[in-house]
Amino acid sequence: MEHIFNPKLFTLLKRGIDKKQVTSDILAGIVVAIVALPLAIAFAVASGVSPERGIITSIIAGFFISLLGGSRVQIGGPTGAFIVIVFGIVEKYGINGLIISTIMAGIILIVFGLLKLGNLLKYFPNSLIIGFTSGIALVIFSTQIKDALGLNIIEVPSEFIDKWKLYFTHLDEINMVALTITVITILISIFSKKFVNKIPGSFIAIIFMTIGVQLFDLPVTTIESSFGEIPNHFNFAIPSFAFKDLAIYIGPAITIALLGSIESLLSAVVSDGMISGNHRSNTELIAQGVANIVTPFFGGIPATGAIARTATNVNIGGRTPISGIVHSITLLLIMLLFGRWAKLIPMSCLAGVLIVVAFNMSEWRSFRSILRGSIFDIIILLSTFILTVLVDLTVAIQVGIVLSALLFMKRMADISGKIPLEMDSDLIEDYSEIPKDISIYEISGPLFFASVKQYTEVIKRIGLKSKVLIIRMRHVPFVDSTGLENLRGVIKILKDYGVTIVLSGVNESVLKDFEKHQLISLVDKSNIHDSFEKAIDYSKQLLNNKPSSKKNEIILNF
Structure with missing residues (x-):
């Protein structure tokens, strides 16, 4: 108790x-x-x-x-x-x-x-x-x-x-x-x-x-x-x-x-x-x-x-x-x-x-931001909004929760054929030559409302021990508005502490969502790379201007 x-x-x-x-x-x-x-x-x-x-x-x-x-x-x-x-x-x-x-x-x-x-x-x-x-x-x-x-x-x-x-x-x-x-x-x-x-x-x-x-x-x-x-x-x-x-x-x-x-x-x-x-x-x-x-x-x-x-x-x-x-x-x-x-x-x-x-x-800025996002988030947003205004708040919340579950299942079904059944052969690389001030965290799966809290808490914990944090996103099929909002929040916190965020392997769909929600400008376009190798090389270059003191930590999340 x-x-x-x-x-x-x-x-x-x-x-x-x-x-x-x-x-x-x-x-x-x-x-x-x-x-x-x-x-x-x-x-x-x-x-x-x-x-x-x-x-x-x-x-x-x-x-x-x-x-x-x-x-x-x-x-x-x-x-x-x-x-x-x-x-x-x-x-x-x-x-x-x-x-x-x-x-x-x-x-x-x-x-x-x-x-x-x-x-x-x-x-x-x-x-x-x-x-x-x-x-x-x-x-x-x-x-x-x-x-x-x-x-x-x-x-x-x-x-x-x-x-x-x-x-x-x-x-x-x-x-x-x-x-x-x-x-x-x-x-x-x-x-x-x-x-x-x-x-x-x-x-x-x-x-x-x-x-x-x-x-x-x-x-x-x-x-x-x-x-x-x-x-x-x-x-x-x-x-x-x-x-x-x-x-x-x-x-x-x-x-x-x-x-x-x-x-x-x-x-x-x-x-x-x-x-x-x-x-x-x-x-x-x-x-x-x-x-x-x-x-x-x-x-x-x-x-x-x-x-x-x-x-x-x-x-x-x-x-x-x-x-x-x-x-x-x-x-x-x-x-x-x-x-x-x-x-x-x-x-x-x-x-x-x-x-x-x-x-x-009114959260009008967030409202407008979601309207620029995925159709799934727009459906949930407008349904809940209209029902709250015209019907009843209780009905709005109930319908919103059911819609969220159904649309998530639909989304997962749509991408199920696009996710490889076997992991890439280079999933476990040799990290022995990576400088100790670079930490790596890999997100595997959708960055959505049910998982994002856990991801961002670990990203914050690992990032605060680092000079450069590489976030691998090659197995992230999509992000929703909750994922974008929480990721934006943790990136702002880490930037305030002087941590550089580097993204690798972001797919085209997720990259478009990042662009719509100004996440690319927050991270800086030069810190986003299409391969892990490029991200590592770039991070090593960044360390030339950063004093070294912190222990490297690598998290692979499957």
């Missing part, structure tokens, strides 16, 4: 944490709390629940995720990805149904962790993740049009197309004051970082817009006019339920658990790359589960690891879970002391904040 659940904080406390780092973590936690405050309120409002529920979620769930999690720097709380799910559950089952679904999702997450399912994230292709992330971003954007334009619409339909039809019929009712506030909020959120680095633009925009609306008594809706008072306290409450009705919440609970696990582990992976660390995925899932079981009893909503807040934490200097705990305590103090002022925030300002969040979530 100790190997399944082993919180990072406890490990770090046993080793001892430097006092200077503790100070840095405390400062990072305070700044991240300022970042989290407007987002927590905005996510709650967009999800169809009262604003204090978002703050409560950041406080309680954020605390448990940092205290018990498997990541050094993960910041937990409500996220934009849950807006669509939470809104749908509240609309269908009410707040009580949301609380029950979230608690059940927490139990499912703990089971995921105990069954060691944390590593299954690698079986989700990048095209699927980008598809539903971009779809969620578009849905979030569409939900904010009413407040962004100040439209006087009592009830907005949940269906995407019906929603936009209604917007277009009310365009003559646009409140220009609300629209101006929305635009100014967006501009401040985007451009303030050029002048102020430590304070987030969304926080600055909310302060200025709220003060402006109150000073000039501007005719726009506020949190108070939409939701009433924001309490500066929270209570413990047990939801009412009947055991016979629990079955109806299984679907929503599984959706919350799946999305929560995907987003939290993605956030942990991203932060690992930023701090050169390794998270404990099963511990992280268990911590997410505990957070989602406890938080609803105090009025919170589903929570997970938040990529943007986690990245902010790292950039400011947070390196231990102390920063996440301080972030929760700071938010608690803000809610107790200043919560009553949050009711004055204009809804159009929150809409502007969420529009920026949606744009950042």
Whole structure:
């Protein structure tokens, strides 16, 4: 059990944490709390629940995720990805149904962790993740049009197309004051970082817009006019339920658990790359589960690891879970002391904040990049995207996973006749004359979403011990978007450490994919060779300009 659940904080406390780092973590936690405050309120409002529920979620769930999690720097709380799910559950089952679904999702997450399912994230292709992330971003954007334009619409339909039809019929009712506030909020959120680095633009925009609306008594809706008072306290409450009705919440609970696990582990992976660390995925899932079981009893909503807040934490200097705990305590103090002022925030300002969040979530560069790739990735991307927007996120993920499996089998069947049954006679060469600063790693088989994590971890480990790393790719029949993205990431890391990457034996199809995704320019065209012998000769020449010190390591992967 100790190997399944082993919180990072406890490990770090046993080793001892430097006092200077503790100070840095405390400062990072305070700044991240300022970042989290407007987002927590905005996510709650967009999800169809009262604003204090978002703050409560950041406080309680954020605390448990940092205290018990498997990541050094993960910041937990409500996220934009849950807006669509939470809104749908509240609309269908009410707040009580949301609380029950979230608690059940927490139990499912703990089971995921105990069954060691944390590593299954690698079986989700990048095209699927980008598809539903971009779809969620578009849905979030569409939900904010009413407040962004100040439209006087009592009830907005949940269906995407019906929603936009209604917007277009009310365009003559646009409140220009609300629209101006929305635009100014967006501009401040985007451009303030050029002048102020430590304070987030969304926080600055909310302060200025709220003060402006109150000073000039501007005719726009506020949190108070939409939701009433924001309490500066929270209570413990047990939801009412009947055991016979629990079955109806299984679907929503599984959706919350799946999305929560995907987003939290993605956030942990991203932060690992930023701090050169390794998270404990099963511990992280268990911590997410505990957070989602406890938080609803105090009025919170589903929570997970938040990529943007986690990245902010790292950039400011947070390196231990102390920063996440301080972030929760700071938010608690803000809610107790200043919560009553949050009711004055204009809804159009929150809409502007969420529009920026949606744009950042859209992953439009990755979306465009995948559209230039293989037809298989394009099918998965567009199917998941369209289903997320027009049908349902749960259906989108299910269809995306099935499509990924079927298209992979089709792809493997198409190339099965092209792969030689016997290995080339020169597979095991005499490496005795290769300089010790050159390492060699061979990839045999497709570089795709299920295998790329293992390959890139070894490439990184071997590469960091080398001056030149030759990656042999003669038996790589194809790469998918996940493979390309992960390979790009590890090559960037090795280049930052001064390691030269040399590729050999890349087939024409893979080379075209590299060219489409700018991998050739990243590696440098002169470092790509059509034969292993040329790659060796070229690598020896490179060493003339590199000091020799490291031990040679050769990995042949069959």
